[in-house]
Amino acid sequence: MHSSFLSHANGRYFWFALGLITVSASAYILHDPKQPPNGGTWLGYTLGSLGLFMIVWLAYLGRRKRNFAKGWGTVRGWVSAHVYFGTALLIVATLHTGFQFDFNIHTLAFVLMCLVIFSGFFGVWAYRVYPPERNQLKKSQSINDLFLQLEEIDSQLTRLSSGSDNEVRGIVNSAIERTVIGGGYLDQLLGRDNSKLVLQGSVVDNTEQQRALDSLLEQMTRIQGLESTRLSEIVRIFGARKRILDTIREDIRMHGLIQVWLLVHIPLTFALFAAMIAHLFAVFVYW
Amino acid sequence: MASEIFDIAIIGAGPGGLSAASHAAELGVNHVLLESSPKIANTIQKYQKGKHVMAEPGVLPLRSPIRFSAGKREEILSGWEDGLTEHNVNVRYNTEVATIGGQKGDFLIGISGGEQIQAKHIILGIGLQGNPRTLGVPGDNAAFVQYQLDDPDAYKDESIVIVGAGDAAIENAIALARHNSVSIVNRKDEFARAKEGNLNLILGAIDSKSIECLYGTTPARIDPPSDETFAGTFVLDTPSGEAQLPVHRIIGRLGAIAPRGLVESFGIEFPNDDANAIPALTSQYESNVEGMFVIGALGGYPLIKQAMNQGYEVVEYILGNKVKPADHDLLAAKFKTLPFDLDVDEVLALMQQRIPVFNGVNALQFRELILDSEVSLQRKGAVVFARNDYTNSFYTVLQGSVDIEVAADTLINSGQGNFFGEMSLISGRRRSATVYAADDCVVIETPRRTMNKLIASVDAVRKVLDQTFIVRTIQQKFAPDASIEDLLPVAEKTVINQYAPGQVIFSEGEEGDTLHFIRNGSVTVSSNVDGKDLVMSYVPANQAVGEMALLANVKRTATVRATVKTETLSIDKESFDLLLEKSPGLKARMQKIVEERMRQNIVLQTNTDSGELLSFLMGQGLGEATDVLLIDEELCVACDYCESACAATHEGTSRLDRKAGPTFAHIHVPTSCRHCEDPSCMKDCPPDAIQRGGIGGEVFIGDNCIGCGNCEQNCPYGVIQMSYKTSAPDSFWRWLFFGIGDKPGKAVNINAGENTIKQAVKCDMCKDQSGGPACVRACPTGAAMRLSPEEFVDLVRDVR
Structure with a gap:
């Protein structure tokens, strides 16, 4: 019958995301660069580009869900993919950092991304827990x-x-x-x-x-x-x-x-974009 | 005694009567126009101020000495009044006709009050509104007693009593209570006839004391005022004795007396007791009473332009002139592609002669029927309609023949004069067979609404259709291998039964000796579990119930109840045995169905929650739905994207109200169209703007809606709204980054000038959206779903 965004299409995007995590992690483990793992190796660049693409795509949900007349697939499918790939992004981006953290613009971008993802986790939890609780609380009344x-x-x-x-x-x-x-x-x-x-x-x-x-x-x-x-x-x-x-x-x-988590999730996404642009600028112009 | 004999007396100064009188005046015919109210066009006078009146059907030319085109109520009325003056029409207002006697050439019209008028011919154009029911108490003719309310804002600081408990009474009371002290007199103890919205409003107003309600109260009489500041004293019989209310105004909203009784007293016959029946008329609008003509809504033509044209034509006919009806050119265009070299009247005559089912239809009705129908030439091999199409029109073969594919490899040839498509016409369900043109043939496709009108007024048509339906159903559903001749004895014994919503067809534990085939409507199958009646399944039209008792010779194992108005064909044991004999595969097929149903029952019996949920859904009238929006409250995050999506894809007005509607367990039924199998909204749409069709079988409203609001009132589920056209802005990026423009999905009124009207809007199942219903596609969590009742069983199984 009908299913929630988590079980959409039998959890298709869960498996895709899991695959992505497995591939990224295996590559990271097998990769043996001359220097300590960081964003500047070929794998680092690859993971970074992938992460950038994912962030842009994840943020595009905000546009897609308001695209009422047209737009590919259902919003439920998009949300399902958004949740699982958003989770995968945490791994992909962490591997991109090579675990090098410091007080700089690069780490700021990473931290902002983590905050966005964790606020999203709260959102998923809230979406699954509160609607049934609300319904029970009101005993089917509006x-x-x-x-x-x-x-x-x-x-x-x-x-x-x-x-x-x-x-x-x-x-x-x-x-x-x-x-x-x-x-x-x-x-x-x-x-x-x-x-x-x-x-x-x-x-x-x-x-x-x-x-x-x-x-x-x-x-x-x-x-x-x-x-x-x-x-x-x-x-x-x-x-x-x-x-x-x-x-x-x-x-x-x-x-x-x-609803409240969106007030954190969305502004932080914009902050993340700003930090990421600075991060890219710093990497490609000043490196 | 009357001194003057008029050539023509026209009764009723509506559009038809005005047109007829003006034309008579124009031609210098000695005439009189009698109108019971003090003004012309009583029905249109009652429209709200400034209402835009449409001039449908647009293709029909106007033929009348007085002006008419789409426009404001006031403009149209003043145009007609000018027409009356211009042509010097002899009109008498406040002249109510009570009796008509005599015959052609010498009619005697009795006016209330005793006066009599003599006329040679009579034209009846009194419409269908009837006269408002009066209070019927002494003093009810006082000037401050009225039966309609044009403008509630015209009254301030008055004491007003409203008598009645229907929607009109409530709406008036609420509107007047803003500036006046209002009491409402209700004969009963509740407002049983009111729509839910109005019920909430009136109960709220009574609670908050803004309106006083006198329940169980009837008017006794109206006395002169006890003090000069009031207009009168309204004496009422209340449960606690007589009460005296000083009033400025009394408004009676007690409905209207249908004009049929009056019309019958003039000698005009109706073909049957059906409420929608119209009197039989010749192609020149003459009734069975020679010299008495019927035009306009009373004769079955509800649109203004039709009535005006008839008014013109009928005067010509009385004078003996053979004018061609205004629709002549339309029909000629319709017949242009046909391979006949005949004029319009000859083609019509040929059709009636060749197609037996139309034999008994009078010429005028047939003309109207063909005007609504499509006549087309189908090339050999063309698909007329396909199995599972949602269309429900009726087809007749004028020339050539068609092949009906009732089952794979089973073709039935149907030739000239035969009809097909009656299954979907009657059941309202999808097409059960595919029909091909067997050779180049001419078929007439008649819309369901037109056909139903015909069935309601011509018994012969109903009989032929019923008989054919029975034989074809038996053949198709039970004995495809048997010939029609073999099945005739079974068909003759088959009975058509009608059930009201909720009525029991048979009960658990009874001896069962008949099988019921549901021909329209639907039923629930329920069983007694622990002393509780538990719904186990839902069976839609075109399926059988009760076969278990016949196959296994056991008592009824469940109770079967009609969910909505339902008709079944019942086949008794003897006939069924005959069918088993004629059709060897039948037994095995039936047993399979029985097995599946038993399996379903066992699953549901073990889970009482799901049975209760199913009962709830049926209680919401979803038994007559074909596609309904449901919301799983356990997933809904109340983001309202469903509504925004609906608005964004439908000119800015959401056709669903998520918050409204009841919830049971976790399933919420929002206020949204459920695309009923036999939609109430379609029953009375003057321009026929509500259609059903497309791949989804959606019921939708076309642009030719005239804004009359009938559908809004007829829908029992309140899903139709009257709305101005709006537009949904699509300026996402500008809105996001610069805050320019409105949020996507928000309605913006289009100011399209003063001639815009409110039109009816409702869910059209996103028939114009490629991806399907926007509400479901926009739901981020999967809470919104669209289901057909057949899928409810799967839904309730999910109940945790």
């Missing part, structure tokens, strides 16, 4: 469903608390009003909750709605009779609200993690 439920609960709580005394109404309404979902990048990625609550005239933290729940429970000990049934209903619904908020926040966190 994020819109959750927001609709939240809206429904909020209006229920407002209705219920409108008959309660000032204190309860204040807790419920200010907790709803000052509930924060999302926020900045960091807030989203860490699932940080900046929700607040107005308690006795002052604004206090209401992380995970805990403070509001605690305050409502406190009120329960104070209130007796008919009013207490209403309050316990409010507390029950408030509990459900907390669960939905937690789910939404966790979903946003995972969605963020699925």
Whole structure:
């Protein structure tokens, strides 16, 4: 049936990449230059040229995936090849260096390339782990469903608390009003909750709605009779609200993690290009 | 008593009526035009302001004394009004015809209110919209009670009550609630008839208190206002007693009364009870009541230009002039390549005479049918259509003969007057045989829509097609080696059964003595596992179910249910035994199918999750799909490249909504066209712009869409949108390096002047893209897939 990008075409590109690694590594082991292994030997130049070609091709994915109308093959196939050849590049480029590292532009290019590849590894992991987790978390509901439920609960709580005394109404309404979902990048990625609550005239933290729940429970000990049934209903619904908020926040966190690595992967790719141009310039003009 | 006798009374001032009246006026014929509403062209008046009206079919010339060309609603209406003044047409507004008596030369038209008008001839052009259902309570004729809403923004700060629970009522309520205090009166406890989108809107608005809803409430009467700031008091029967609502305005949206009952009361006969049936008319538009003529949508011609031409022609016919219909030249062009030296009417007569299935069709309908059809000369050996083609038109042989290759090496010759292609016409599935021209022959290809219209209105055609379908199905599917004559006794005993969606065809544990061949629709096979009804497989049209009980003489091992509206042919045990006798290979073939099905069942029975997933997919109406986009949520990273790709390849508007739609287990069904086997969207498309075809069998909308929105409303899955033309920029490098232009896949409106209209857009399965569907090709992770229902069984087996 259908398959993920990792198992695309029965893992065809995995085997191609493995072949490439084997050939490069064997050549490196068998090659016996007069000088210590480096980028300047014929094998060094060969591996370097291969690496350069691979980097340009890997970066071209950014163009290909936006080539909606035409373009050879499927994006899934391209991504599959991108992942496996990107991994192979790590070996090819390392062999190209001959393990000569220093504080210079050449090593900078290498380090940048490694960062790009490792951020890509995180991406692969995120792409495989978070979608199933998100689906399970939301129990097959969409994020819109959750927001609709939240809206429904909020209006229920407002209705219920409108008959309660000032204190309860204040807790419920200010907790709803000052509930924060999302926020900045960091807030989203860490699932940080900046929700607040107005308690006795002052604004206090209401992380995970805990403070509001605690305050409502406190009120329960104070209130007796008919009013207490209403309050316990409010507390029950408030509990459900907390669960939905937690789910939404966790979903946003995972969605963020699925995307955030690209904010590292892509800019570093451009930095890598800059460093690589400097590296080539240095090698061919100043050597 | 009426004092004047008109030569012609025209009822209904729509395009047809206006044209007829103007032409009569132009010729100095004594006439009267009766219109029940206070303005001309009631249906077009109801269009939204500024709507662009198309003038399809473009090839048909206009023949009318009044102007008409594509343009804005206002321009067209004022053009017609000018035409009426110019020709001095005798028009009477607010004149509703209630009865018609008498006969040709002496008709007596009864007007509501008691007045009577005498006329020698009557032209009926009242359309299909019917009159809106009124509230039916005392006081409902007050000026502030209305049954339509042109411009919701025209009302501000009013108290408005809307009566009704359909889409029109909801849309009006939502639009008015922006500036007014709105209540909606619903006779029932829920909004059962509304589309899902409207349902969410109205429930949301009720929840947020922006609209008050009175459930279980009916109007009682309308009283004068209790205080002067209001127009009246609306008295309602609510579950908790009588309620009085002061109002400025009451809007009734209770649907319309179809005009058929009224038309029948005039003496006009319809051929059958089918809702789409049209009255039988002569080629001069005369009905069975002599002297009474029917034109326009009521006569089966829904387009404005057709109706106007008919209005002109019918006046000529009444005057005894033999004008050639406006389509004469079109037909002549169609027949030009044919090897006959005959004029148009003679060719038409020859066709009806040579092709028995068209014998019982009246001349006007036949003319229309041929106008829609392609008549072509096929050279010997040419392929008319090939097995597995997605076409579903109907063919008749006018001259020569064709060879139908029902199986490898089995050719059936079909000669002059015969027809073929009825299998796909009826089942909506791919072609089951390849047809070659046996010699140079002339064939007529009639589109499915036209044929279905004919089947709905002429019983004789339906009967012939059904009989032929049965015999040919039995021969092809069960006994290819037997002759038609041998199979006739079986065919005679074969019954056509119809099932509603969800209806049980047979249940597990019953004695089984019949086999069902699914001729259209599809079924699910389910079994009781641990007290739960578990779907095990899906069987599409053109296959048989229930053969197990006949072969092995056991009780039914599973329950078979129709997933959508389904028709089956049932063959009883006796006939089946006869077939086994006539066709020696049948038993072995059937046993193989049974074995395969049992194997499938065992796999699925051991995994209840997959059965539940299959049930879910069927519950989403995917049983009638032929190709559907599904998303594996375990792989989807929510990048929305599917939508961007769709937009980029389809003028900037994505035809799928990834986020919308339900999910079960890990399978998500986004809002996107599933290319139904028998598409609801195609049922009522005036210019016939929605087509099915191509190698993928995709359903797509052509450029001749007039933007009427019928398909959008008819689609039960909400996958059609009305959209202005947009374009997708392709400026990748400039966008990447310099931030110039828009991101690839983002829609940009094309400003193509004020005559642009919203047209219907939907998934066309990327029929114009060489690589196949862009949504699937653009998915980076493999989450998006396109499947046909036959592949669902494989999909659900993957369930972890």
